[in-house]
Amino acid sequence: MDILVLMKVVPDVVEELEVGSDGKSLDTGFLRTILNERDDHALEQALLLKDKHGGKVTLLTLDAPDIDDVLFTALAKGADRAVKICGAGSVSSTQMAARLFGETIAKTPGLLPVDLVLTGVSAIDDLDGLLAAPIAQKLGWPYAGVVTQATLADKTATVVKEFAGGVRGEYDVPTPAVLGIQAAEKPPRYVPVAKVRAAMKSQTIESVDAPAVEAAAGVEVQQMAKPRVTGHAEMLEGSADEVADKLCELLAKRGLL
Amino acid sequence: MANIWVLAEAGRGQVSEITFELLALGREVATQSGAPLEAVLLGSNARELAQKLGAADTVLYADNAALADPVPENAATALAQLIGEKQPAAVLVPLTNLSVDVGVVLAAQLGVPFLNYCKDLKADGGNLTATCVLYGGKMEAAVTAAAKPAIIGILPGARSVEQGRSDKPANITDVAVSLAAPKVRFKKYLEPETSDVDITQKDFLVAVGRGIQTRDNIELAEELAATMGGAVCGSRPVIDQGWLGLSRQVGKSGMLVKPKLYVTLGISGAPEHVEGMKNSQCIIAVNTDAAAPIFNVAHYGIVGDALEIAPALIEKIKARKG
Ligand SMILES: Cc1cc2nc3c(=O)[nH]c(=O)nc-3n(C[C@H](O)[C@H](O)[C@H](O)COP(=O)(O)OP(=O)(O)OC[C@H]3O[C@@H](n4cnc5c(N)ncnc54)[C@H](O)[C@@H]3O)c2cc1C
Numbered sequence: 001m002d003i004l005v006l007m008k009v010v011p012d013v014v015e016e017l018e019v020g021s022d023g024k025s026l027d028t029g030f031l032r033t034i035l036n037e038r039d040d041h042a043l044e045q046a047l048l049l050k051d052k053h054g055g056k057v058t059l060l061t062l063d064a065p066d067i068d069d070v071l072f073t074a075l076a077k078g079a080d081r082a083v084k085i086c087g088a089g090s091v092s093s094t095q096m097a098a099r100l101f102g103e104t105i106a107k108t109p110g111l112l113p114v115d116l117v118l119t120g121v122s123a124i125d126d127l128d129g130l131l132a133a134p135i136a137q138k139l140g141w142p143y144a145g146v147v148t149q150a151t152l153a154d155k156t157a158t159v160v161k162e163f164a165g166g167v168r169g170e171y172d173v174p175t176p177a178v179l180g181i182q183a184a185e186k187p188p189r190y191v192p193v194a195k196v197r198a199a200m201k202s203q204t205i206e207s208v209d210a211p212a213v214e215a216a217a218g219v220e221v222q223q224m225a226k227p228r229v230t231g232h233a234e235m236l237e238g239s240a241d242e243v244a245d246k247l248c249e250l251l252a253k254r255g256l257l
Numbered sequence: 258m259a260n261i262w263v264l265a266e267a268g269r270g271q272v273s274e275i276t277f278e279l280l281a282l283g284r285e286v287a288t289q290s291g292a293p294l295e296a297v298l299l300g301s302n303a304r305e306l307a308q309k310l311g312a313a314d315t316v317l318y319a320d321n322a323a324l325a326d327p328v329p330e331n332a333a334t335a336l337a338q339l340i341g342e343k344q345p346a347a348v349l350v351p352l353t354n355l356s357v358d359v360g361v362v363l364a365a366q367l368g369v370p371f372l373n374y375c376k377d378l379k380a381d382g383g384n385l386t387a388t389c390v391l392y393g394g395k396m397e398a399a400v401t402a403a404a405k406p407a408i409i410g411i412l413p414g415a416r417s418v419e420q421g422r423s424d425k426p427a428n429i430t431d432v433a434v435s436l437a438a439p440k441v442r443f444k445k446y447l448e449p450e451t452s453d454v455d456i457t458q459k460d461f462l463v464a465v466g467r468g469i470q471t472r473d474n475i476e477l478a479e480e481l482a483a484t485m486g487g488a489v490c491g492s493r494p495v496i497d498q499g500w501l502g503l504s505r506q507v508g509k510s511g512m513l514v515k516p517k518l519y520v521t522l523g524i525s526g527a528p529e530h531v532e533g534m535k536n537s538q539c540i541i542a543v544n545t546d547a548a549a550p551i552f553n554v555a556h557y558g559i560v561g562d563a564l565e566i567a568p569a570l571i572e573k574i575k576a577r578k579g
Contacts, residue, residue, distance in 0.1 A: 013393045013525070016548060026396070041497070095370045124393045127400065128370040130361045137365035142330070142440035145361065146354045146510075158444075162510045163268075163355050166449025166503055169327060172442045182354075182510070187498045218370045218404030222386070227397045227550075233542060233558030243559050244569035247541065248577055250557060254539060256461075256518050257485070257577060 001055035001152055003046040004111065005079070006101055006119035006131060009033040009064050013124065017226075024221045025092065035070045038120025044184035045150055046118050047078045053152060056080040058111065062091055062100060068205060069196075076191045076199040081206070083111070088210035095129045099213035102138030108208050114176060116157060121145045121180035128219040136178035144173050145180030258290035258383055259346035262406075263313065264336065264359065265298040266351045267306045268327060269446075275351040275413050277421030280312040282378060282411060283349050284421070287314075290380035292346065297339065299332050301325035304429070311425035317343075318429050323436040326443040329358035335434040337366050342432075345406050347385055349378070352410040354510055360410050369404040374528075376412045378402075385409075393527045394550040413509075413532050453504040454488050460517040461487025464507060464534065467494040468523015468544065468563055475500055477567045478522055484574040490514070492530050508533035522563035526551025543567070 011017060012032040020027040046057045059074050059082040061067055071082040085104050091097050105111050117139075119131050136143035148168065149160035157173045162182055173179070236243045251257040263283040266273040280296060287294035296313035298306060300320065307318040317339060323331045336348065336359070350360035352374070364371035376397075377388040385402040387409060402409060456462060463482040465475055478489045489505065496506045507514055509529040519537035523544060524530060531554050534540070542555035543563045552558040559566055 011392055013395050014546070017392055017395050019396070024398075026392075037494075094373075122373075125391060126373050127389055127391060127398065128372060129364060130357075130371065130373065133358070133361035133371075134365040137362075143358075143362065143365075144441055145329075145358045160447065161354070161358075163327075164353060164510060165512060166506070168447040170444040170447055172444060174440060177441075183493075183497050216370065218402070218407070219372055220401045220403065221398045222401060223399040224391075224396055225398075227390070227394065227553070229553050231553060233540075233552045233555035235552070235558045235560065237560075240561065240565040240569040241573075243561065243566060244573040247557065247559075247570060248573045251518070251539075252577070256539065257574065 001049060001053040001116070002114040003049060003055065003057050004105065004114045004117045005039070005043050005046045005057060005059050006117065007039040007043065007059060007061045007070065007074070008036050008097065008123065009066060009070060010036045010123050010125050019224050019226070024224050026224070033064065033066050036120045036123040038122060038181060040188045041184040042118040042120050042181040043074055043077070043079065044186065044188040045181050047189065048185060049116070049150065049152060050078065055115070058083065058114070060101065060104065060111070061085070062088060062097060064090070071205050072199045072203070073191060073196050075203050076195040077189055082203070083206045083208060085210050086207045092125070093128050093216040094126045094131055095134065096213070096216040098129060098131050098134040099216070100210055101131065102135045103211040103213050104208060105135070106139060107211060115152065116175060117178040118181055121147070121182045127221070128216060130180060132178045132180035139178065142173050142177045143179070144171055144177070146182045147179045148183045149185050150179060258292045258380060259344055260293050260295050261287045261290065262345040262348045263294065263296045264348060264350045264356065265296050265310055266353060266356050267298060267300055267303060268355060272306050272309050273351065273353065274418045275353060276310070277312070277418045278413065278416045279349045279351060279411050279421065280310065281416035281420035284312060286347070286378050286380045286385070290346070295345070297336065299324045299335050307429050308427050311427040312421050312423035314428065316427045316429045317432045319432050319434045321434055321436055323439070327355060328439050328441060328443050329362050330439045330441055331436050332359040333362035333366055334436055336363050338434050339432055340367070340406055347402070347407040347409060350408060350410050352412050357410060360408055364408045367408070369406070369408060372400065372402050372407060372409045374412060375409050376415050378409065378411070390528055393525065412528060414535070450502065450504055453502055456488050456490045456505060456507070457512050457514050459488045461485045462490050462514060462516045462519050463487060464490050464492065464519060464521045464524055465495055466492040466521065466524030469495065470523070472498070472500045474564060477564065481520070481567050481571050484571055484578070485518070487516070492524050521551055521555070522567060524551055525549050526554055
């Protein structure tokens with residue numbers, strides 16, 4: 001079973017985000033990026049399937065600062081091959097990213113055939129679309145999103161999609177297929193730094209040139225800003241003991257204690 | 258401007274509440290653009306549900322056996338056919354786990370963008386401007402949606418449910434769609450485990466997030482919950498780690514809770530979590546990051562380490578209770 005995992009980095013929202021001088025995008029000056037959390041789950045799901053069925057896991061990403069670290073980490077976790085698409089510049093449109101991935105998968109010798117293409121179901125910067133569905137459309141393959149379990153047998157992936165209130169749905173998806181992963185069956189595995197360093201020494205990252213694709217259209221950012229806060233908590237200050245006292249007072253006043 | 262459409266979400270014999278929220282928002286946009294508001298209901302033997310959508314000027318109701326189960330591919334294909342015939346200006350799609358796939362497959366079929374994370378929408382002349390929530394709630398963007406049609410995913414809570422309900426009899430138009438067998442086959446619903454506590458029935462919830470750091474620290478939350486006869490619940494990463502069961506997840510893919518008191522320990526306040534708890538009567542948030550969005554939702558906030566605040570609180574509550 002061979003699997004292609006599409007990954008991207010997104011701004012780390014633990015850091016303070018600022019709007020850039022154009023007023024329409026993030027200030028990238030001090031921006032720290034991390035692997036999209038859902039993509040980490042997609043990678044884990046691929047590795048779990050590989051553990052069970054064997055086969056190869058290939059990583060495909062758009063080139064970006066820090067992407068090599070992400071790829072070496074994934075290789076150290078057990079992925080077999082890493083390819084980055086270079087020369088597309090900084091791609092902020094998900095629609096555009098989908099075109100670049102779709103075209104690259106279809107045209108690059110040696111990427112296909114695979115049984116599954118997995119990617120995170122969504123990312124915090126997916127403004128003009130989600131990645132998986134347009135790629136499935138381009139390849140002419142079936143698609144399922146918001147997937148939290150996937151098993152493979154007989155040219156069929158049986159997947160569980162999450163709805164709401166704990167209700168889920170089970171589906172049969174003929175392979176090859178594209179899946180948008182919400183969560184892997186197990187938390188993403190941990191890999192020690194030493195293994196990542198070893199991967200950096202022993203493995204290489206391949207590059208392919210970005211294919212020519214039509215520019216994304218139809219969605220244009222006019223302005224970006226931190227949300228205007230309509231309400232804000234009343235902040236309690238002091239030592240742990242002091243705030244605990246204040247909270248108890250408040251709870252008692254509200255009849256909760 | 259051409260018609261404004263709302264994709265109604267109906268499953269298992271019920272219209273989801275978000276449908277009414279979208280009808281309320283859709284009505285505003287339709288009024289601004291001088292266009293009719295139409296609801297689209299895709300289902301099988303679901304006329305009864307179509308009758309609940311009287312807030313729309315017209316309900317386009319497609320009755321087809323292939324639309325009985327939640328198969329996004331079928332729903333998207335049906336919508337694409339109707340769009341081809343009727344050329345609406347915009348299709349408002351509920352941003353729920355159930356409907357989002359319909360929206361993205363539809364957009365992919367039509368080759369147009371899927372405008373995501375929209376919390377507000379306005380029509381001005383022939384233009385649609387959306388307000389979209391990005392970076393987990395840390396930024397908002399004003400965005401023009403120029404695609405024809407504009408397929409727009411609307412976040413839960415954009416308007417109130419009541420605003421979109423109507424006693425008016427629905428004006429139902431039957432529409433036909435032709436659907437082939439889908440590639441992806443729905444097999445069955447999997448029900449939530451019922452053996453565990455029902456967090457939707459608790460007056461007091463302690464919600465733990467990634468900031469709790471280790472599985473062992475959840476004991477602290479258990480202890481805090483126990484002081485007031487409550488239960489522990491959590492955000493997605495805690496559930497994904499396997500530290501708490503699926504039935505304890507609050508938010509978009511989990512439970513909707515409205516306890517008297519909701520205390521968060523190390524939860525950032527991502528929109529997908531807030532969706533599930535924002536109607537709690539009293540929300541207290543503990544987070545080390547003063548800029549965490551959870552403080553915009555909470556009634557009381559403490560910037561601090563949950564691992565220090567929780568034990569202090571347990572002690573004080575116990576002392577008060579004697
Ligand atoms: C389709 C979809 C559905 C989703 N459904 C859900 C859902 O149902 N429920 C849900 O919760 N999420 C859901 N999510 C995920 C959601 O987007 C967020 O990723 C998630 O809610 C973040 O959880 P968190 O706040 O625990 O973690 P983080 O966002 O990582 O926040 C951790 C917080 O802890 C704080 N912190 C760190 N250390 C401490 C400390 N010692 N003391 C106090 N604070 C500390 C940090 O400042 C930070 O704010 C969904 C996502 C998608 C894409």
